[in-house]
Every structure is written in C-alpha cells, then in structure tokens.
Amino acid sequence: MGNSIEWWSRFAAEVRAAARGDAPVDLPIRTARDGLGFDCAALVGAGVDAGDRGQPVLVNLDYPRDVMEFIATTYAHSCPGHDYALRHPSAMRFIDLPFDFHSTRTFRQALQPNGFHEGLTLPLAVDSGGVVRPGFVAMSSTHARPLDDDARLALTMLSHEIAGLIDPGASAGDPPADLVAWVRGDSVDVRIGALDSTGLSSTDLRRLARLTVADGTGRAGLRRRGTDGRWRHIRLVVRSGAALIRIGRADIVGGLTARELDVVGLVARGWSNEQISEALGISVRTARSHVESALGKVQVPNRTALARAAIEHDLDSVDALRCAVETTRLSDPPRVSTDH
Known part of the structure; x- marks a missing residue:
C-alpha cells in the first residue's frame, strides 16, 4: 500500500470527526485527494433520479466549474461508468470498468479537454431504491496512473463512514438535512448547504444555539416556520458550549x-x-x-x-x-x- 497505516488511521479519524460535525467536511476529502495523488476531488450529495437537475455539490476541490457541473449532472445521471459503479459499489477506477471509459462522453467532453487522464468514483450508498441517486466522491488526476489495489480496497471499506459526510451529525431515522452548521458564540460555520435555502438567518441560528445551551439539556428538537413560509425541522446538539444544528424541510x-x-x-x-x-x-x-x-x-x-x-x-x-x-x-x- 502506498500510504502508511498511520496515514489511513489519520484519514479515518478525520472522516469520523467530519461525519459527527466536529470538523469541516472538506478536511477528509482534501486529505484523500492529496494523500492518494489526485489533482481534484469532490463530494457530491444524493439527488433525485429524474430530470436535468444536478445532485448537490457539497465539496469541490479544484475542479473547473464546467467539469464540476458535468459531474453533478450528466455524469451522475447518465454516464455508463457511473451507473456501473453504483451497481458494483466500490472505489471504481477507469481500469475496473468492463469497457473503455475513454470512449465515454464524460471522458471526451469533460475530462480530456481539461487535462484529466485518470480518475476514481466512490459510491456512498449501496441501494438507491430507484428514487434517489446515491452520493459519491469523485477524484481526477492529470497523470495516468490508476490508484493502487490496496488503497482502492481501503477506500471501499471506509465508504460507509465516508457516506456520513453527506449529512454530518445525523442519527438513525433523521430526515436529510438541507443545512448543517456549527455555532460557537457569534461564529456560524456552515458545513453543508446554504443559509438562504432555509428561510433562517445567522442571527436565528445564534439565538437557537444560545437558548439550547442555556436550557441545559444538551439537545433540542424543534419545528419552525421560516420567512419563506415553509416549516423546518431543527435538531440541535450541544458539545462543549457550542451547538451542532441540522435543519431540514418537514411537515x-x-x-x-x-x-x-x-x-x-x-x-x-x-x-x-x-x-x-x-x-x-x-x-x-x-x-x-x-x-x-x-x-x-x-x-x-x-x-x-x-x-x-x-x-x-x-x-x-x-x-x-x-x-x-x-x-x-x-x-x-x-x-x-x-x-x-
């Protein structure tokens, strides 16, 4: 294996911390990109299995905008290479596909024109149920060396934990969150999503965090109607005087x-x-x-x-x-x- 046991242990620890919401989501993605020898990496969230609407891009590390848009839309919804990766959920390299990936539209229209010659897709769910397309990690390199077999196996074994990066802080049965933020004092650190999608402001989040900390129970589950008229489910967990806040749409x-x-x-x-x-x-x-x-x-x-x-x-x-x-x-x- 090209990377040491210590490196993989550190990477796994970063994945778990980010999945809990205790560290930025891009931290383990950056570590994987740099440590495994790729030039660009992205974390793409789950999305609907219909239409032209792309899946949400949660982290983009140095992919050009046009390539990222292609990956989140055309590649995620209609590329045979991506479909094969979803049917055989493991870290999938170009050489693992039963056909020449270089002949696909993805390679010819998005990767090759931007100088990418090798890549990898890591699906982050096993069963899409035909309704929701699973999230995934995509990595690309300007060199043509495939990731080694041991690293591919290690990534595959960690895929369940890496899937936690799509919705940090989620517990079993929680609905997907549109926004995940870490609030400490006057600081609001958005980990997933954007505030303008929730009908709430950073002032609202700071107030919620202060109330939950003052309540002394360490957690709160609330419903709130935003300025857009929509109801949201809000879950807060207090850790060391700060609050991890998850917000999702709910009836x-x-x-x-x-x-x-x-x-x-x-x-x-x-x-x-x-x-x-x-x-x-x-x-x-x-x-x-x-x-x-x-x-x-x-x-x-x-x-x-x-x-x-x-x-x-x-x-x-x-x-x-x-x-x-x-x-x-x-x-x-x-x-x-x-x-x-």
Whole structure:
C-alpha cells in the first residue's frame, strides 16, 4: 500500500470527526485527494433520479466549474461508468470498468479537454431504491496512473463512514438535512448547504444555539416556520458550549399552527394552562382552547399523551424553548400539571 497505516488511521479519524460535525467536511476529502495523488476531488450529495437537475455539490476541490457541473449532472445521471459503479459499489477506477471509459462522453467532453487522464468514483450508498441517486466522491488526476489495489480496497471499506459526510451529525431515522452548521458564540460555520435555502438567518441560528445551551439539556428538537413560509425541522446538539444544528424541510404534525406548537412545547414540559397563558401573553381560556385543538389535531386523548407525542415528533418551538429558559432563570421549574 502506498500510504502508511498511520496515514489511513489519520484519514479515518478525520472522516469520523467530519461525519459527527466536529470538523469541516472538506478536511477528509482534501486529505484523500492529496494523500492518494489526485489533482481534484469532490463530494457530491444524493439527488433525485429524474430530470436535468444536478445532485448537490457539497465539496469541490479544484475542479473547473464546467467539469464540476458535468459531474453533478450528466455524469451522475447518465454516464455508463457511473451507473456501473453504483451497481458494483466500490472505489471504481477507469481500469475496473468492463469497457473503455475513454470512449465515454464524460471522458471526451469533460475530462480530456481539461487535462484529466485518470480518475476514481466512490459510491456512498449501496441501494438507491430507484428514487434517489446515491452520493459519491469523485477524484481526477492529470497523470495516468490508476490508484493502487490496496488503497482502492481501503477506500471501499471506509465508504460507509465516508457516506456520513453527506449529512454530518445525523442519527438513525433523521430526515436529510438541507443545512448543517456549527455555532460557537457569534461564529456560524456552515458545513453543508446554504443559509438562504432555509428561510433562517445567522442571527436565528445564534439565538437557537444560545437558548439550547442555556436550557441545559444538551439537545433540542424543534419545528419552525421560516420567512419563506415553509416549516423546518431543527435538531440541535450541544458539545462543549457550542451547538451542532441540522435543519431540514418537514411537515407539521396534524397541521398545528405556530401558536399551537408553542403551547404543545410547553405542555410537554409539564406547564399548566395558567403558566402557559402568562408566558405567552394570552388568556387562560385561549391557552385551554389551543390545548384542546392540539389534542384533536395530534389525535391523542389527554395532555400526557400529547406530551409524549411532542417528544416523539419534536413538536417544540423556539418560543417554548425561550419561555422554559427564562422561567428556569427566574424560578424553579414548573410542576407537572394534570389540567385540561
């Protein structure tokens, strides 16, 4: 193997750190590119298996723009070399294909005109299900030396962990995130996606991080409607005083309104109607009405079941979290209520 055991250990550690969200996603991709002797590398996320819309480019290290666009669209959706790699999920070199890759449109129209003579594709999912095209790592070089067999095997063995780079910080069952960001103090480090795709601002993210840190539980699952009118699912995990934030599009369970979501979040914390009305600046009658409406929409019989559903489905809001933090600062936490 051309690279030492120490190099592969360091690379694997970088992959795991980036997959947790603790390091920039481009760090292990850069390490692979430089350590394995390639000139360019890219991490491409999963995408729909239809139309001309390209798969999301999450990392691009030195590919010319036209080549990157070709890789994320034509190559990802219709190149026989890429299709073969998906059907035989392993680190795939030109020489591993059962046909001459140099005769393909990808090589003739995108790679060769830009001086690339060798390359590799690493699929990052085994089964696309016919609906979603798996993500992948693409690397190209201006020399014509294929990656050695041992390195190809090592990359293939790490592909499951490398797949975590597409959605850092994800847990089993989490929906895909449109944005992953690491927030520490006033610093917002976007790892995946772009803020303008979420309907939220960097100020919103900093506020969410501060509230979650102050809450003291170490994590939060929220729903929030952005300025674009769309609901998002927001998951926050606090580590060493900072917060990893994952945001993805989501429906609101039962069609709850924003105010009903505030109320449900406080019911889940054991608050009474009187406490809810005071915190949200609404009447007790209105608070009770929101609770009754939420019971019907979520289809549960009582407040205890509503609280359980709220925890299971992250039916919580920024305002509910804010009220909880402010109340904790001012007094003891509220007692569990049994009123309706």
